[in-house]
Each structure stands twice: as C-alpha cells, then as structure tokens.
Amino acid sequence: MTIGSVPVRFGITIDRARCMLCGRCVENCPYDVFRRDEDTIHVNSRKCVACHRCVAMCPRDAISIRQRPVDYRDHPVWTEEVREAIYNQARTGKIILAGMGNAKPYPVIFDRLVLDACQVTNPSIDPLREPMELRTYIGKKPKKLEFRYDNGDISLETTLSPNLELATPIMVGHMSYGAISLNAQKSIAMAVKETGTFMGTGEGGLHPSLYPYQDRMIVQVASGRFGVNIDYLERGAAIEIKIGQGAKPGIGGHLPGEKVCEDVSCTRMIPVGSDAISPAPHHDIYSIEDLKQLVRSLKEATSWQKPVFVKIAAVHNSAAIAAGIARSSADAVVIDGFRGGTGAAPRVFRDHVGIPVEAAVASVDAKLRSQGIRNEVSIIASGGIRESADVAKIIALGADAVYIGTAALVAMGCRVCGTCYRGLCPWGIATQRPDLVARLDPEVASKQVANLIHAWTLELSELMGAAGINSIESLRGNRDRLRGYLLDESTMRVLDVKPVGA
Amino acid sequence: MARVTIDAAGMHYTPLNRRIREAVASGADEIEIVNVMGQRFIADGLRGDVTIIIHGVPGGDLGMFMSGPTCIVHGNCDHAPGNTMDGGKIVIHGSAGDAVAHSMRGGSIFVRDNIGYRGGIHMKEYRERCPVLVVGGSFRSFLGEYMAGGLILALGDPARRTGKERGIGSGIHGGRIVLRGDSLDRRCLGVGALARPLPDEGYERIAPIIREYACWFGLDPAPFLSDEYVEVVPSSARPFANKYTWE
Ligand code: SF4
Ligand code: SF4
Numbered sequence: 001m002t003i004g005s006v007p008v009r010f011g012i013t014i015d016r017a018r019c020m021l022c023g024r025c026v027e028n029c030p031y032d033v034f035r036r037d038e039d040t041i042h043v044n045s046r047k048c049v050a051c052h053r054c055v056a057m058c059p060r061d062a063i064s065i066r067q068r069p070v071d072y073r074d075h076p077v078w079t080e081e082v083r084e085a086i087y088n089q090a091r092t093g094k095i096i097l098a099g100m101g102n103a104k105p106y107p108v109i110f111d112r113l114v115l116d117a118c119q120v121t122n123p124s125i126d127p128l129r130e131p132m133e134l135r136t137y138i139g140k141k142p143k144k145l146e147f148r149y150d151n152g153d154i155s156l157e158t159t160l161s162p163n164l165e166l167a168t169p170i171m172v173g174h175m176s177y178g179a180i181s182l183n184a185q186k187s188i189a190m191a192v193k194e195t196g197t198f199m200g201t202g203e204g205g206l207h208p209s210l211y212p213y214q215d216r217m218i219v220q221v222a223s224g225r226f227g228v229n230i231d232y233l234e235r236g237a238a239i240e241i242k243i244g245q246g247a248k249p250g251i252g253g254h255l256p257g258e259k260v261c262e263d264v265s266c267t268r269m270i271p272v273g274s275d276a277i278s279p280a281p282h283h284d285i286y287s288i289e290d291l292k293q294l295v296r297s298l299k300e301a302t303s304w305q306k307p308v309f310v311k312i313a314a315v316h317n318s319a320a321i322a323a324g325i326a327r328s329s330a331d332a333v334v335i336d337g338f339r340g341g342t343g344a345a346p347r348v349f350r351d352h353v354g355i356p357v358e359a360a361v362a363s364v365d366a367k368l369r370s371q372g373i374r375n376e377v378s379i380i381a382s383g384g385i386r387e388s389a390d391v392a393k394i395i396a397l398g399a400d401a402v403y404i405g406t407a408a409l410v411a412m413g414c415r416v417c418g419t420c421y422r423g424l425c426p427w428g429i430a431t432q433r434p435d436l437v438a439r440l441d442p443e444v445a446s447k448q449v450a451n452l453i454h455a456w457t458l459e460l461s462e463l464m465g466a467a468g469i470n471s472i473e474s475l476r477g478n479r480d481r482l483r484g485y486l487l488d489e490s491t492m493r494v495l496d497v498k499p500v501g502a
Numbered sequence: 503m504a505r506v507t508i509d510a511a512g513m514h515y516t517p518l519n520r521r522i523r524e525a526v527a528s529g530a531d532e533i534e535i536v537n538v539m540g541q542r543f544i545a546d547g548l549r550g551d552v553t554i555i556i557h558g559v560p561g562g563d564l565g566m567f568m569s570g571p572t573c574i575v576h577g578n579c580d581h582a583p584g585n586t587m588d589g590g591k592i593v594i595h596g597s598a599g600d601a602v603a604h605s606m607r608g609g610s611i612f613v614r615d616n617i618g619y620r621g622g623i624h625m626k627e628y629r630e631r632c633p634v635l636v637v638g639g640s641f642r643s644f645l646g647e648y649m650a651g652g653l654i655l656a657l658g659d660p661a662r663r664t665g666k667e668r669g670i671g672s673g674i675h676g677g678r679i680v681l682r683g684d685s686l687d688r689r690c691l692g693v694g695a696l697a698r699p700l701p702d703e704g705y706e707r708i709a710p711i712i713r714e715y716a717c718w719f720g721l722d723p724a725p726f727l728s729d730e731y732v733e734v735v736p737s738s739a740r741p742f743a744n745k746y747t748w749e
Pocket of ligand 1: 022
C-alpha cells in the first residue's frame with residue numbers, strides 16, 4: 001500500500017432538500033454508485049465515471065457532480081493525468097487502455113481557421129430562396145467525357161465508375177457491432193436512410209436486422225477479416241478496407257472474448273467467447289502493390305459494381321500513401337485524424353500517434369492535385385469533426401465528405417465519459433448488456449441522429465450561401481474562403497491558407 | 503453434365519472471371535481453363551457447385567472469398583490461394599506461394615507439394631465451418647500464425663525439415679496445426695504456441711483427410727496413416743489477456 005488510493009475523480013452530492021427518493025438514480029447507474037437505504041440515497045463517488053445518466057434522469061435536479069473535488073498540488077508539467085498513469089503502471093506493469101479520442105490539449109486547427117462571407121461585391125445567397133447543391137458523389141470521376149454523336153443523338157461513350165450518391169456530405173463512420181450495440185447501429189442506419197447518406201459497419205460483420213438498410217451501408221474489411229464473406233460484400237453499397245484508424249495508428253484491434261456473445265459471434269463468424277484479434281497489418285498487404293491486389297480482389301469478387309474505399313490513419317506521410325492508394329483502383333481514401341474516437345485504444349497511441357485531420361487532408365488533396373490524379377479518388381475526412389463549421393472547413397481544405405462518429409453517438413445521448421471499454425454504457429450505446437441496450441430506442445435515437453445531420457446540412461448551406469457559393473463542389477478545396485487566425489506560418493503553408501487580413 | 507472450356511491465353515482476369523460466371527450461370531458444372539498464365543483472382547467470390555480445372559499457373563488470390571466451387575490446379579499457384587475463402591475446395595498439383603489459406607473460414611485446400619511463408623495465417627472457424635489446409639511437402643516460417651481456428655495438416659517428411667521453419671503457430675489463439683513426426687524442435691515454435699503429441703481423437707480426425715489427400719494425388723495413404731504426429735495448439739486462448747490495464 002505504498003501508493004494508496006488516488007483522489008476520487010468525480011465527487012457526487014445529492015441535495016437532500018430536493019431529493020424525493022424516487023430511486024431513479026439507483027436504477028439507472030450501472031456502475032453501482034447509488035444505493036438506497038430506507039429514507040436516504042447513499043453514494044459511492046469512487047465508482048462514478050461522469051456518464052451523467054443519473055443527472056439526466058433525476059426528476060428533481062438533485063444530483064451534482066464535481067470533477068476532481070480533491071486537488072492534486074497543481075503542476076503544469078506533472079499533471080494529474082501523468083501522475084495517475086504512473087500510479088496505475090507502477091501497480092500493474094501494463095499498457096494503459098483508454099477510451100474515446102485523443103485527450104491531450106493539443107491546439108485544434110479547426111478553431112484557428114475562420115470562414116469567409118460576402119459583403120457588397122459578389123452578393124451572398126439566401127438558401128431559403130435559392131437552390132443549394134449539397135449532393136455529393138463519392139467515387140472516381142472520369143478525366144474527361146467522350147460522347148458519340150449519331151444523327152443528332154448524343155450518347156455517352158465513357159464508362160463511369162460506380163459512385164455513391166449522398167444527399168449531404170456527412171456520413172456516419174465505422175463503429176462496429178460489438179463496439180456499439182445493435183440498437184445504436186440500427187438507430188444510425190435508420191438515420192442515414194432518412195437523410196440520404198451512408199454509414200459504415202465497422203469490422204464486425206452485418207447483423208441480419210440491418211439487412212433492410214444494406215444499400216446505405218459501407219461494409220468494412222479489416223485485417224481480422226471478421227464477418228467477411230461474399231454475401232457480406234455483395235450486400236454493402238460500398239466496401240471499405242481499413243488499413244489504419246486515427247485513434248490508434250499502426251496497431252490492430254482486439255475484442256476480448258468476454259464481449260463475443262452469441263449474437264456478436266454470429267456476425268463476426270467466430271466462436272462464442274473467443275478473442276477477436278485484428279492484427280496490425282493485413283497479412284496479404286505489405287506494399288502498395290499488395291494493397292492494389294486487395295482492392296482489385298474485392299472489385300473482382302463483386303463484379304466491379306461497388307466502390308472500394310481505403311481508410312488510413314492520418315500520419316506523417318499520408319500524402320504519399322494516399323497517392324499510392326489513388327493509383328490502386330480504390331475509389332475513395334478515408335483519412336482518419338488523430339482525434340478519432342474508439343471504444344478502446346492504448347492511451348499512449350490515442351494521445352501521441354498520428355496527426356490532425358486538417359493538415360492531413362490538405363496535404364493529401366494538394367499531393368493528388370499536383371500529380372493530376374485528384375479525380376481518381378474522393379477524399380473522406382474523419383476523426384474529430386464536431387460541428388458543421390468543421391465540415392465546411394475540411395471541405396474547403398480539400399475533402400469531398402466527412403465521417404462523423406462521436407458526434408453521432410453524442411446525438412444519441414453519449415456524454416463522452418470515455419469508459420466505453422467497460423461495456424456498461426448507461427446510454428445503451430457502447431454495451432451489449434440487454435437491459436442497457438434496451439434503454440436506447442432506435443425510433444427515438446434515429447430521429448436524433450437524423451436531426452443532427454439535417455441541422456448541420458442546413459448550417460452548411462447557410463455558410464455556403466453567406467460565402468456566395470451555391471454548390472458544395474465550389475467549396476471543395478477552395479482555400480481562399482479560409483483564413484488562419486493565429487496559426488503559425490509553417491502550418492498555414494501546409495494548409496495552403498493565408499492569415500487573417502491577407 | 504455441362505462442360506465448358508475456356509482458353510485463357512492472353513486474357514485479363516476480369517473477362518476471364520466474367521466467362522466463368524457466365525458459364526456457372528448457364529448451368530455448367532465443369533469448367534476447364536487452359537493456358538492460365540498468372541491471371542489473378544480466378545473464381546474470386548464465386549458461388550455454386552462447379553468444378554474448375556485449371557491448367558497452368560494461376561496468379562495470386564485464387565478462389566478468394568469463394569463459396570462452394572472446387573478448383574483443381576494442374577500446376578503451381580502464386581500467393582494466397584483460398585484467401586478468406588468461405589467454402590469449397592482447392593486442389594493444387596504442385597506448390598503454392600506465401601499466405602496460402604489466409605483468413606480462410608471454410609472448405610479445404612490440398613497442396614501436393616510445398617508452400618511458402620505464413621501458410622494458414624489467421625484461419626478461423628465458426629460452427630460447422632472448420633477450414634482445413636493440407637500441405638504434402640515443406641512449408642516456410644510462420645505456419646499458422648495468428649491462427650484462430652481450423653486445421654493445418656503438414657504431411658511433409660520431418661527428416662527433410664531444415665529447422666528454419668521458425669515461428670510455427672506464432673500468436674495462435676484457436677485451431678490446431680498437426681505435423682508429421684514424433685516431436686518438434688522447440689526452437690521452431692512461435693510465441694504463444696505449445697507442441698504436444700497428437701491425442702488419439704486427433705488421429706481419428708486426420709485419417710479421412712489423409713485419405714482424401716492421397717486420393718487426390720494418386721498416392722498410397724498407408725505411410726502417412728501409420729506415422730506419428732504432433733500438434734501445435736495455443737498455450738492460452740487469451741494471448742493478450744494480461745497485457746493491459748484500464749485508464
Ligand atoms: S434520481 Fe434524484 S430525486 Fe430520484 S432518488 Fe436519485 S437523487 Fe433523489
Ligand atoms: S458511448 Fe457510452 S460509455 Fe462510451 S463515452 Fe459515450 S456515454 Fe460513455
């Protein structure tokens with residue numbers, strides 16, 4: 001006991017004057033923070049993860065939660081997080097696993113970019129009265145179109161590659177069944193159908209109850225190849241090869257055996273209770289040529305009817321990698337920035353490996369343009385897209401569309417408590433426990449996710465209208481509509497944006 | 503019995519696969535492909551109850567995602583035949599390259615001669631689907647790496663192993679690798695793998711597979727059947743269970 005216990009992270013107090021002893025906090029907390037004893041509610045603050053379920057359910061606003069009610073001695077270098085990580089590892093000698101996205105206070109580039117608007121010259125457009133084109137096509141675009149003229153009839157000679165048609169450039173990224181609940185996946189599926197966009201299945205197969213939404217699904221093929229067979233590939237609207245993930249670039253995934261329940265076992269196609277280990281590399285990919293082989297094998301298997309995406313984590317040389325991907329027959333490259341969320345990742349990777357999506361997308365777009373192959377692939381940006389302004393900014397930096405992940409979960413109630421790995425998500429999202437999953441009603445949650453996508457789409461068209469742009473294509477890569485505010489010169493050079501006032 | 507012959511000389515793999523699909527759709531149950539010279543992805547994602555006889559050397563990923571058909575190759579194979587294959591059979595009258603049966607989840611592959619590195623990597627199994635990879639000759643390092651299920655049977659003469667076939671069953675967390683011989687040099691075992699004499703029920707299980715192997719290649723099964731075997735299995739079903747602590 002040389003270390004002893006560390007201070008509680010969250011301190012809970014109940015305002016006894018307000019509490020009516022309804023017991024909802026007791027029922028709602030899967031972490032057993034609350035206990036009822038005759039005419040009082042006892043709390044055990046140490047178990048609290050600040051998921052806010054009790055706060056949201058208390059009819060009398062009687063509960064308050066304070067972060068770090070016991071201070072450490074303040075120190076700018078030896079922060080609480082650093083000290084607690086050392087205590088943890090001094091005790092266990094193990095790798096620390098953590099949830100959600102990057103938790104280090106790196107500056108957010110998005111927050112140092114501002115958008116443009118028209119004044120006097122070049123009038124702004126009112127999206128209420130004028131049509132705004134947000135429809136986005138993901139996939140290869142031909143370099144040029146060839147036509148055949150026949151007695152006054154014109155027909156297209158060029159064969160077009162299959163593209164996904166999105167009503168809005170906002171999709172929901174890959175969160176697997178296993179990482180999130182079936183109700184959460186269903187909610188997202190219903191929402192993307194409603195809003196005319198798409199979602200990713202994650203590396204967890206496709207549950208039969210999602211078949212009705214399969215034409216809105218991008219099925220994922222990752223290094224574990226879980227749940228991948230020809231039926232799965234044919235059901236999806238598109239196929240995505242996952243090479244890497246922003247939350248943990250360079251390493252694989254690992255779904256522990258205890259989470260492989262009957263249903264998860266059936267979609268992943270592995271025995272109940274066995275570990276699902278996704279190795280770091282794909283064992284048939286050791287080079288760009290091998291990647292090309294996998295892309296083509298998927299196309300060949302599905303008779304070249306489906307777009308194939310390749311997702312990589314944003315890392316130092318993303319641009320060169322993306323250029324290789326663009327030449328591999330892939331139809332889109334997904335760049336997942338270092339703020340991407342995850343159910344569980346080693347803390348050291350989550351916080352220290354990878355680069356921000358803003359810089360990665362800008363450099364990928366620039367590289368593809370400089371090589372004259374930007375039309376060969378669409379760019380999908382993901383990892384840390386928090387609001388519609390981020391969508392507008394990343395499109396102006398060169399993306400075609402975005403994947404949102406955490407934002408969609410937050411729309412369903414997620415409080416970003418970061419303890420998804422415990423499998424006890426009180427909001428029924430990152431859990432497989434039936435009573436908790438039942439808390440998430442897909443009818444209601446899907447509406448919320450659809451509302452979010454709808455609201456962002458409206459904001460996006462307002463932002464475009466204000467800038468005098470009536471089509472998303474005119475915003476794409478349009479860095480002139482961005483200015484860097486207190487961004488350093490070298491970052492601005494990478495982003496290819498000017499400073500404010502210039 | 504409807505039989506179709508395709509001359510693949512100079513043909514790209516996409517039109518070749520299109521021809522194969524058309525033949526299957528029109529009810530062919532035997533397709534003979536001659537002059538195969540490195541075309542990849544033959545029978546990729548193909549379904550159905552059809553036998554494809556290949557003369558020549560198919561390129562990488564023969565029978566990838568395949569679900570049902572039988573491919574008989576009269577020649578060698580490039581890398582990863584049976585990659586993520588779901589069901590059906592691949593019989594190779596020759597040798598094959600690296601990553602044979604990568605992530606295979608059902609069906610069987612019989613290689614008469616040798617295979618390259620990482621054979622049977624990440625094979626898995628689910629319910630009645632238990633993939634089988636049989637190698638008649640030698641194999642290189644990392645046989646059955648990351649294996650999560652299924653069976654690899656290596657029938658090659660143990661006296662002819664070089665001892666350089668390191669990393670057998672490295673990271674194995676399911677399934678088994680059965681090797682001919684009464685022992686296995688421990689230095690050849692991968693991390694997390696354990697070698698032990700094949701138990702009696704193991705012999706019962708491999709006997710029909712050995713007979714099928716012998717039958718495909720016109721060999722006498724007796725010497726294989728009378729020999730001794732060892733099996734390589736996971737030393738723990740949870741190789742990574744002790745690596746992590748929570749934040
Ligand atoms: S939910 Fe609120 S009112 Fe109900 S018992 Fe808990 S603290 Fe009291
Ligand atoms: S999904 Fe659930 S467990 Fe994960 S951060 Fe959100 S509220 Fe917490």
